[in-house]
Amino acid sequence: MAKKTPAVIIVGGGLAGLTCAVKLHEAEVPFLLVEASDKLGGRVASDRYDNFILDRGFQVLLTAYPEAKRILDYSKLGLHAFYPGALVFRGGKLHKLADPFRHPLDAVSGALSPIGSLADKMQVGKLRQSLVGTTVKKLFEKPETTTEKALQDHGFSKEMIDSFFRPFLGGIFLDRSLKTSSRMFDFVFKMFSEGDTSLPARGMGAIADQLAAKLPASSIRMKSHVRNVQDGFVIMDDGDTMAAPIIVVATEGPEAAKLLGEEIQTTPARSVLCVYYAAQKAPFEEPILVLNGEGKGCVNNVCVPSNVARSYAPEGQHLVSVSVLGERDEDEDKEIDDEVRKDLKPWFGEQVESWRYLRSYKIKYALPDQSPPQLATAQRPVKLRPGIFVCGDHRDNASINGALASGRRAAEAVLTDLKAAGKTE
Ligand SMILES: Cc1cc2nc3c(=O)[nH]c(=O)nc-3n(C[C@H](O)[C@H](O)[C@H](O)COP(=O)(O)OP(=O)(O)OC[C@H]3O[C@@H](n4cnc5c(N)ncnc54)[C@H](O)[C@@H]3O)c2cc1C
Numbered sequence: 001m002a003k004k005t006p007a008v009i010i011v012g013g014g015l016a017g018l019t020c021a022v023k024l025h026e027a028e029v030p031f032l033l034v035e036a037s038d039k040l041g042g043r044v045a046s047d048r049y050d051n052f053i054l055d056r057g058f059q060v061l062l063t064a065y066p067e068a069k070r071i072l073d074y075s076k077l078g079l080h081a082f083y084p085g086a087l088v089f090r091g092g093k094l095h096k097l098a099d100p101f102r103h104p105l106d107a108v109s110g111a112l113s114p115i116g117s118l119a120d121k122m123q124v125g126k127l128r129q130s131l132v133g134t135t136v137k138k139l140f141e142k143p144e145t146t147t148e149k150a151l152q153d154h155g156f157s158k159e160m161i162d163s164f165f166r167p168f169l170g171g172i173f174l175d176r177s178l179k180t181s182s183r184m185f186d187f188v189f190k191m192f193s194e195g196d197t198s199l200p201a202r203g204m205g206a207i208a209d210q211l212a213a214k215l216p217a218s219s220i221r222m223k224s225h226v227r228n229v230q231d232g233f234v235i236m237d238d239g240d241t242m243a244a245p246i247i248v249v250a251t252e253g254p255e256a257a258k259l260l261g262e263e264i265q266t267t268p269a270r271s272v273l274c275v276y277y278a279a280q281k282a283p284f285e286e287p288i289l290v291l292n293g294e295g296k297g298c299v300n301n302v303c304v305p306s307n308v309a310r311s312y313a314p315e316g317q318h319l320v321s322v323s324v325l326g327e328r329d330e331d332e333d334k335e336i337d338d339e340v341r342k343d344l345k346p347w348f349g350e351q352v353e354s355w356r357y358l359r360s361y362k363i364k365y366a367l368p369d370q371s372p373p374q375l376a377t378a379q380r381p382v383k384l385r386p387g388i389f390v391c392g393d394h395r396d397n398a399s400i401n402g403a404l405a406s407g408r409r410a411a412e413a414v415l416t417d418l419k420a421a422g423k424t425e
Pocket of ligand 1: 011012013014015016017034035036037039040041042043044056057058059060061062172224225226227250251252255272363365366367391392393394397398399400401402403
């Protein structure tokens with residue numbers, strides 16, 4: 001029997017491509033999703049390793065993400081929340097900063113900590129209220145500057161910026177220089193204020209798994225790298241061609257630019273290294289993020305995922321996740337391990353020597369640079385020309401929410417065209 005030609009080929013099975021596929025499938029549009037690697041999820045994936053769950057780079061789901069709320073079933077992800085606040089290593093000690101709205105007692109006891117002045121702490125509350133009181137759309141219409149300039153304009157002290165915002169936002173934007181667009185800062189801070197920071201029980205990869213479970217296996221082709229995209233067909237690495245009247249390119253920005261040409265503008269990559277250790281005893285007990293407030297050494301942030309969701313480590317053990325910003329050479333694992341332990345001894349003491357190195361992930365293309373004017377328009381077009389569409393975090397903003405939104409937008413644009421052509425309801 002001849003194979004049915006799909007109406008749409010989606011190139012790339014990250015969150016954007018998967019969302020696009022889910023939306024097309026719901027509208028009963030036949031599609032084929034081709035993914036280069038052996039795993040769906042792209043940058044949101046988890047591995048099982050020695051009975052630990054290792055996310056491919058430390059990342060979190062912010063439950064307030066509007067797009068995620070719409071497409072994901074949170075109850076089935078078994079989300080576990082972080083403590084809203086952080087421990088900051090500064091002056092040889094760990095200091096707790098709490099969200100004053102959710103943990104007022106901790107916030108009062110932390111008010112005198114050396115991380116920022118009382119005025120800084122009150123300013124956090126003011127900023128939080130102003131962001132909660134506005135819409136995401138309006139935030140992306142505010143004048144754009146760098147995050148650092150925005151924090152200065154809000155009146156935060158240099159001490160507060162350097163010891164808290166630089167490592168905290170540095171870990172999110174993978175950019176301690178805080179050159180990232182202020183629009184991204186407003187958006188992310190609003191999301192942190194309105195919901196939980198969470199990890200799914202089966203790892204971040206469960207987000208992609210949930211989307212993939214809605215799709216027919218016969219519409220997905222793994223280990224299939226697309227070399228070239230033309231109107232009406234794609235060419236695979238082995239020279240094979242696959243035809244469809246509509247192609248949606250759902251790869252990372254630089255790869256989309258390679259496949260589609262100059263219409264896609266790309267920015268340099270933000271890179272990160274994530275090192276995982278097994279520990280008999282967790283270095284701290286709370287489900288909290290620990291930040292480098294000193295600005296010295298290679299480590300930016302640390303967390304113990306198994307304090308957040310116990311399932312991340314086997315019984316009797318804990319998982320420690322350490323993030324180092326920037327790009328590292330492929331063959332320096334031993335040096336990095338030594339550097340990390342040396343950095344973390346003042347934070348947690350001699351116990352770091354007893355940790356068992358598990359493995360590390362060097363993620364060269366983790367996020368696109370989002371310095372102004374990258375987010376001058378909140379959303380970039382998903383239709384390039386008739387038959388050629390594009391989605392991915394580079395169309396919206398570099399986040400899980402941005403990737404999901406771009407995939408949904410691309411599917412909607414495809415459906416509009418199919419409807420206009422009388423090919424769907
Ligand atoms: C370490 C790290 C930490 C992060 N932290 C957070 C966080 O805490 N919160 C948050 O909201 N976001 C975070 N992000 C960002 C978020 O993960 C991404 O913005 C989002 O996953 C991007 O999804 P995407 O579908 O646009 O792209 P991708 O996930 O990159 O998917 C692209 C897919 O296309 C495939 N592909 C590429 N080229 C081809 C080709 N030629 N042929 C076929 N297939 C191809 C790739 O294999 C990949 O599967 C983080 C990202 C990283 C890496």
